[in-house]
Amino acid sequence: xxxxxxxxxxxxxxxxxxxxxxxxxxxxxxxxxxxxxxxxxxxxxxxxxxxxxxxxxxxxxxxxxxxxxxxxxxxxxxxxxxxxxxxxxxxxxxxxxxxxxxxxxxxxxxxxxxxxxxxxxxxxxxxxxxxxxxxxxxxxxxxxxxxxxxxxxxxxxxxxxxxxxxxxxxxxxxxxxxxxxxxxxxxxxxxxxxxxxxxxxxxxxxxxxxxxxxxxxxxxxxxxxxxxxxxxxxxxxxxxxxxxxxxxxxxxxxxxxxxxxxxxxxxxxxxxxxxxxxxxxxxxxxxxxxxxxxxxxxxxxxxxxxxxxxxxxxxxxxxxxxxxxxxxxxxxxxxxxxxxxxxxxxxxxxxxxxxxxxxxxxxxxxxxxxxxxxxxxxxxxxxxxxxxxxxxxxxxxxxxx
Amino acid sequence: xxxxxxxxxxxxxxxxxxxxxxxxxxxxxxxxxxxxxxxxxxxxxxxxxxxxxxxxxxxxxxxxxxxxxxxxxxxxxxxxxxxxxxxxxxxxxxxxxxxxxxxxxxxxxxxxxxxxxxxxxxxxxxxxxxxxxxxxxxxxxxxxxxxxxxxxxxxxxxxxxxxxxxxxxxxxxxxxxxxxxxxxxxxxxxxxxxxxxxxxxxxxxxxxxxxxxxxxxxxxxxxxxxxxxxxxxxxxxxxxxxxxxxxxxxxxxxxxxxxxxxxxxxxxxxxxxxxxxxxxxxxxxxxxxxxxxxxxxxxxxxxxxxxxxxxxxxxxxxxxxxxxxxxxxxxxxxxxxxxxxxxxxxxxxxxxx
Numbered sequence: 001x002x003x004x005x006x007x008x009x010x011x012x013x014x015x016x017x018x019x020x021x022x023x024x025x026x027x028x029x030x031x032x033x034x035x036x037x038x039x040x041x042x043x044x045x046x047x048x049x050x051x052x053x054x055x056x057x058x059x060x061x062x063x064x065x066x067x068x069x070x071x072x073x074x075x076x077x078x079x080x081x082x083x084x085x086x087x088x089x090x091x092x093x094x095x096x097x098x099x100x101x102x103x104x105x106x107x108x109x110x111x112x113x114x115x116x117x118x119x120x121x122x123x124x125x126x127x128x129x130x131x132x133x134x135x136x137x138x139x140x141x142x143x144x145x146x147x148x149x150x151x152x153x154x155x156x157x158x159x160x161x162x163x164x165x166x167x168x169x170x171x172x173x174x175x176x177x178x179x180x181x182x183x184x185x186x187x188x189x190x191x192x193x194x195x196x197x198x199x200x201x202x203x204x205x206x207x208x209x210x211x212x213x214x215x216x217x218x219x220x221x222x223x224x225x226x227x228x229x230x231x232x233x234x235x236x237x238x239x240x241x242x243x244x245x246x247x248x249x250x251x252x253x254x255x256x257x258x259x260x261x262x263x264x265x266x267x268x269x270x271x272x273x274x275x276x277x278x279x280x281x282x283x284x285x286x287x288x289x290x291x292x293x294x295x296x297x298x299x300x301x302x303x304x305x306x307x308x309x310x311x312x313x314x315x316x317x318x319x320x321x322x323x324x325x326x327x328x329x330x331x332x333x334x335x336x337x338x339x340x341x342x343x344x345x346x347x348x349x350x351x352x353x354x355x356x357x358x359x360x361x362x363x364x365x366x367x368x369x370x371x372x373x374x375x376x377x378x379x380x381x382x383x384x385x386x387x388x389x390x391x392x393x394x395x396x397x398x399x400x401x
Numbered sequence: 402x403x404x405x406x407x408x409x410x411x412x413x414x415x416x417x418x419x420x421x422x423x424x425x426x427x428x429x430x431x432x433x434x435x436x437x438x439x440x441x442x443x444x445x446x447x448x449x450x451x452x453x454x455x456x457x458x459x460x461x462x463x464x465x466x467x468x469x470x471x472x473x474x475x476x477x478x479x480x481x482x483x484x485x486x487x488x489x490x491x492x493x494x495x496x497x498x499x500x501x502x503x504x505x506x507x508x509x510x511x512x513x514x515x516x517x518x519x520x521x522x523x524x525x526x527x528x529x530x531x532x533x534x535x536x537x538x539x540x541x542x543x544x545x546x547x548x549x550x551x552x553x554x555x556x557x558x559x560x561x562x563x564x565x566x567x568x569x570x571x572x573x574x575x576x577x578x579x580x581x582x583x584x585x586x587x588x589x590x591x592x593x594x595x596x597x598x599x600x601x602x603x604x605x606x607x608x609x610x611x612x613x614x615x616x617x618x619x620x621x622x623x624x625x626x627x628x629x630x631x632x633x634x635x636x637x638x639x640x641x642x643x644x645x646x647x648x649x650x651x652x653x654x655x656x657x658x659x660x661x662x663x664x665x666x667x668x669x670x671x672x673x674x675x676x677x678x679x680x681x682x683x684x685x686x687x688x689x690x691x692x693x694x695x696x697x698x699x700x701x702x703x704x705x706x707x708x709x710x711x712x713x714x715x716x717x718x719x720x721x722x723x724x725x726x727x728x729x730x731x732x733x734x735x736x737x738x739x740x741x742x743x744x745x746x747x748x749x750x751x752x753x754x
Contacts, residue, residue: 115501136517136538137539154537155542155546156536172557197513253534254522254533256525256528256531388525389526390518
């Protein structure tokens, strides 16, 4: 019997809330975080809506408990805020003999400071403290230092599936006995760098995004950080912490199709979901909800929708994309949506796919359009797909001792 | 669970491409930047129509992966995993050049290639490989995390053959910027005289090394990776020692059975003492070697060290250019690679015949 993987802590900050309670409140009240750009300095401010964390840089320092004089990127600060909530939530004491790891995901890293100070980097010494904080490892190490985690740390970047892969690696290392508990997730701040990058690819919607809608027109980017705490049974026994739910399945597959586009039949998505279900030992009919990657691009939603239909046939469970709430938080999306899916288990609800009006011609199913309360939700699947065709699916299940 | 190295492809500042020589001719550099010697043509490795749009790092990554696969005979790995500290610096700089002036950029190609997973996914695209695919981006843990994942895949039984690579590039621009943060020597240093300079900073390097790791041996096998460990911010040298001794004993080895220690000494007088103290306290009387005078300092330089270790074990020869002390031992059965970055990121790779 393989080792079980228990979830014992959740922490999240996105455009719909600075913590788990606010996030839940926004989800219940159908409140979106998407709107006009407030904090990012960019010429695209009036043109492209995004979902920003509703905090200035200074407020982020404050929430993270870091003095504003320190050379921290917004990316590291968001990561610290969410990771602290998750880790605090898990009420860790010091249990000697248990090995704890931090596996974090990001792709823009400290680019938010780097793009601002790049001219200085090239010409003078005034911003030298930010030079080393531009890479991906910087936020991970700063989070680890705040949490006091030393036994293992690494950083994953597989574009928009990064934090789902971080969660997956955490689970694998616990299962193999390498670690007893892992804080896993990701952080991603909005930058001019990737806002312009997605804009150059012409996949940003200038209106609120409409995943799985016939008239969908692209992505709304978002920012945020989300972390979950994973523990082995032995670790839970020692700490006596309440178990929130169980991570029962994971699957990673590569589209091997195109650097930024998904294949028409969604082979990567199909294989990732199938691997996750096979690992969980569940049947197709046991999945009560799919939190889709559902970016709202023409390409993703056909590809993912076809893959879901291929796997689930005529029994497609309720599906929604919650990106119309949070925007696409890219590297943080996997962990963000893992937590949003876990909330479905805890609250016995299914979140709606906001902004939907017209079914896609290519698909037989339509996404959930209204908040469904009082549903029996036992197993949820969440999908995260990235540039390069890096596709990952996770399955969370209600905890039964 | 150990993994056998059944194929290698390495592009480095030394002559490691399309040759069976092992450090016969040593390349010298005096600019403080050890630059990769690329293949004379990428045609044997990448379709010219595709490679025209690719930046140098992407081409080096794919080509070295192909060299590795060709040597091993593997056509469809069960997993493709890469490590890179900085990803495509050249593509990132192209974008930053316009962004810092607050201008939009119109060509999306550098953006598409700037994501860190570009090489692992491009290899998958070329092979039509739908299997597990991931990328690690944690400074000098990047390649080590990649190897740990590969070993885990093999231990889980989900993979028999894993393609694992460490890739990093340097640009003159990036060297100039990171020089401000104190990473490089200010004086022009000859790479082979790296240890003669008692000054802060190192020499910039780069490389792309891929390894076909397998659960089973073949007639191509170089060596086997027994274990890979990382250690973050050790409180004191005893913690480093404990990590090494427990790692060795988990593999059933004691300190005296290590026949060669490959040290990541990089000429930085602020930190090299860590290596010397390490060697003195744990491995007195053991043959010691170093390698960064041949490849320079970069986040995935341990891939170069692993190539060295694999070749030393297979050929049973330790080139003189690597030797740090006058101790020699034959045969060479077990090699420990030790690298550290500013006393923050310490890593160990145990390689055996």
